[in-house]
Amino acid sequence: MSGNEVIAEVKNLRTYFHVPEGVVRAVDGVDLVIKPGRTLGVVGESGCGKSVTALSLMRLVPSPGRIEGGEIIYYQSVRETSASSLSDIIDITRLKPNSREIRAIRGNHISMVFQEPMAAMLPVRTVGSQIMEAITLHQNVSHQEARERAIEMLARVNLPNPDRIVDNYPFQLSGGMRQRAVIAMALSCNPHLLIADEPTTALDVTTEAQILDLMRKLQADYNMAIMFITHNLGVIAEMADEVAVMYLGKVVEQTDIRSIFINPLHPYTQALLRSIPQLDDVMTRSGERRQLHTIKGMVPDPYTVLKGCPFHPRCPHFMSEVCDQVVPEVIEAEPDHIVRCHLYAPSPEEAQTRKEAML
Amino acid sequence: MLAYIIRRILRAFPQIILISILTFIIIQLPPGDLVTQQILNLQASGVEVSQQHAEMLMRQYGLDRPMHERYLLWIGNIVTRFDFGYSYAWQKPVAEVIMDRMGYTFAIALLSAILTWVVAIPVGIFVAVKQYSITDYFVTFMTFIGMAVPGFFLAMVIMYVALTRFGIRVGGLFSPEYMVQPWSWGKFLDLLSNLWLPVVLLGIGGTAGTIRTMRAMMLDELRKLYVTVARAKGLSETQILVRYPVRVAINPIISGLMWLLPWLFSGGLLVEIVLNLPTAGPALYSALLAQDMHMAGAYILIVGALTIVSAIFSDILLAVSDPRIRFGAVEGA
Structure with a gap:
């Protein structure tokens, strides 16, 4: 792939947590491709590894988590020059956590916005000082220039009276305003990639719509790539160009936004889509409430490694002797539509041969 | 900020007054006072203390007046002259003993x-x-x-x-x-x-x-x-x-x-x-x-x-x- 098309590539990433109870394979072989100016949506239930994937990209995985394998290739100069030299291609997994190299990337090339706007800023320092910190860290500017840049950023995220808010403390802002300020902070150094980890989950619906609008507008302005993590498929439909569905540390289906909603292939994706509450569905004319569709069973406990497909205990299309024995490979079932499921194996015989090869 | 500081300081005044009253009550509680001590002391050194002499001492130290007046006298001396009274044990003004140390x-x-x-x-x-x-x-x-x-x-x-x-x-x-x-x-x-x-x-x-x-x-x-x-x-x-x-x-x-x-x-x-x-x-x-x-x-x-x-x-x-x-x-x- 040429440097012009891709900004970052995650290849077979594995991030494990070594806890006394055992090993939690939070991310277990994830492949993702992130393109400039595009939004990659990552969906899945709680605990499916979507946040850990994001943290791995910035080497922010908290202890006792560790990247055990795989690559995260970052094409550093993708926007500055068209000809990419070798040194501009960085494997983030090879950098030491908290090394000078990764710190130069954090906040500067890759930024992150977190779920809780209320907790993302230190309450005892002004909003402005926390934004200016990122600017002076990565850019050679004076205090005054950094302050002007911070005010400019606060204006860009549509905060009223940015020259006053710059001297406000975080607790003086509402949740929505605070998330705008956090986004301003993340974008203050014009990052090439913005990782948004459920940035609107803690906000009310009206504010959520405003923030999503704002992020789309800023993305167009800066030609920035966004990795948007959420469990909310409605938000995904609004934001993403491409979608990766994760289940238990693996990407089970990945394709463009239309295909995922119109033609979902993986049984898990299909079940997720059926679980979205529909207003006209829930309230029938007769006034009785219909039961919301749920996925049967629970996410299995994280310490056991399931044999075969991780979704098999909950899958409605469970095929005995196949799904509980053989790990499904990535299959390109349709052009640009990949899925990890035995249902789409070229032929059942081939699945059978693979199973025999493993036994 | 300034308003906060002023408010905070003003709030301290009644607290200090209350503490001074309590302190005064506490030091009045035990039996005997400065004059009885002094009379005992004089008697021990062989000096006969007459009733008049005792009353004069009482007046001198204001001990004949009611409690609230004595309190005002005591606290007044402290506030205006930094005079905490006289230490019998040290035979020096209290303020002097404390300031030294x-x-x-x-x-x-x-x-x-x-x-x-x-x-x-x-x-x-x-x-x-x-x-x-x-x-x-x-x-x-x-x-x-x-x-x-x-x-x-x-x-x-x-x-x-x-x-x-x-x-x-x-x-x-x-x-x-x-x-x-x-x-x-x-x-x-x-x-x-x-x-x-x-x-x-x-x-x-x-x-x-x-x-x-x-x-x-x-x-x-x-x-x-x-x-x-x-x-x-x-x-x-x-x-x-x-x-x-x-x-x-x-x-x-x-x-x-x-x-x-x-x-x-x-x-x-x-x-x-x-x-x-x-x-x-x-x-x-x-x-x-x-x-x-x-x-x-x-x-x-x-x-x-x-x-x-x-x-x-x-x-x-x-x-x-x-x-x-x-x-x-x-x-x-």
Whole structure:
């Protein structure tokens, strides 16, 4: 792939947590491709590894988590020059956590916005000082220039009276305003990639719509790539160009936004889509409430490694002797539509041969 | 901010008045007063005290007037002339006895407070960052010992060991040869060479406690999201520590300042007695034993007033360091 098309590539990433109870394979072989100016949506239930994937990209995985394998290739100069030299291609997994190299990337090339706007800023320092910190860290500017840049950023995220808010403390802002300020902070150094980890989950619906609008507008302005993590498929439909569905540390289906909603292939994706509450569905004319569709069973406990497909205990299309024995490979079932499921194996015989090869 | 400070200071006045009234009641409680003491004293030295003489003394000290008038007289003298009355035991005005010893009291307490912070804050931060490391376990063990062993006991052990094993005299602030000499460079150096022991002994308990507080606060703060956000900005670990969690974790230490001033007077009393230091604490303690009521009154009043003053002091510092207090905000999340 040429440097012009891709900004970052995650290849077979594995991030494990070594806890006394055992090993939690939070991310277990994830492949993702992130393109400039595009939004990659990552969906899945709680605990499916979507946040850990994001943290791995910035080497922010908290202890006792560790990247055990795989690559995260970052094409550093993708926007500055068209000809990419070798040194501009960085494997983030090879950098030491908290090394000078990764710190130069954090906040500067890759930024992150977190779920809780209320907790993302230190309450005892002004909003402005926390934004200016990122600017002076990565850019050679004076205090005054950094302050002007911070005010400019606060204006860009549509905060009223940015020259006053710059001297406000975080607790003086509402949740929505605070998330705008956090986004301003993340974008203050014009990052090439913005990782948004459920940035609107803690906000009310009206504010959520405003923030999503704002992020789309800023993305167009800066030609920035966004990795948007959420469990909310409605938000995904609004934001993403491409979608990766994760289940238990693996990407089970990945394709463009239309295909995922119109033609979902993986049984898990299909079940997720059926679980979205529909207003006209829930309230029938007769006034009785219909039961919301749920996925049967629970996410299995994280310490056991399931044999075969991780979704098999909950899958409605469970095929005995196949799904509980053989790990499904990535299959390109349709052009640009990949899925990890035995249902789409070229032929059942081939699945059978693979199973025999493993036994 | 200014309004907050003024409000805070105004609020202290009724508290101080209440404390002075309580103090006065306390010193009136025991039977006998200055005049009875003096009469007894005169009689003991063979002087016959007539009824008129006794009444004259009573009038002289205002003891014939009702309680509230005597209170006003007492507090009036203190406020206007810094006159705490006369110490029977010392045969000197109370103010003079205390002032003589005030300098050393402040010097020792301030130095041990500074020692406490200089040692405890960095160590507390360090062991929080290295939680469950060998250093952490070692420091935790030492802090428990430091908190559990009373300072006066440690002082006695050190004095005993120094004297029996090394033949060094420990205690007091001056070597015998400088004890009565006027101030000189030599005397100052001698003071320094004797000062470290009480400073360290008085500081140990506070240091151990402050390390525990700092460690616990830091462990709380290090888990907060804003630390990860700061890391995601590209700050180095040291920059993150100083600019983020420490800013919040330091708050209990600042509120702890409230105990600094009263502790100047009473905190290290036992250590001061054991080490035979010329500070205010032991003098006031012996006054209590001798029923020297003006002296005792001064003691209670000063400790009470200092508590209130340092509460104001720490509240103002806290408001400077934490804008949430300044703006009276209630944190939502």
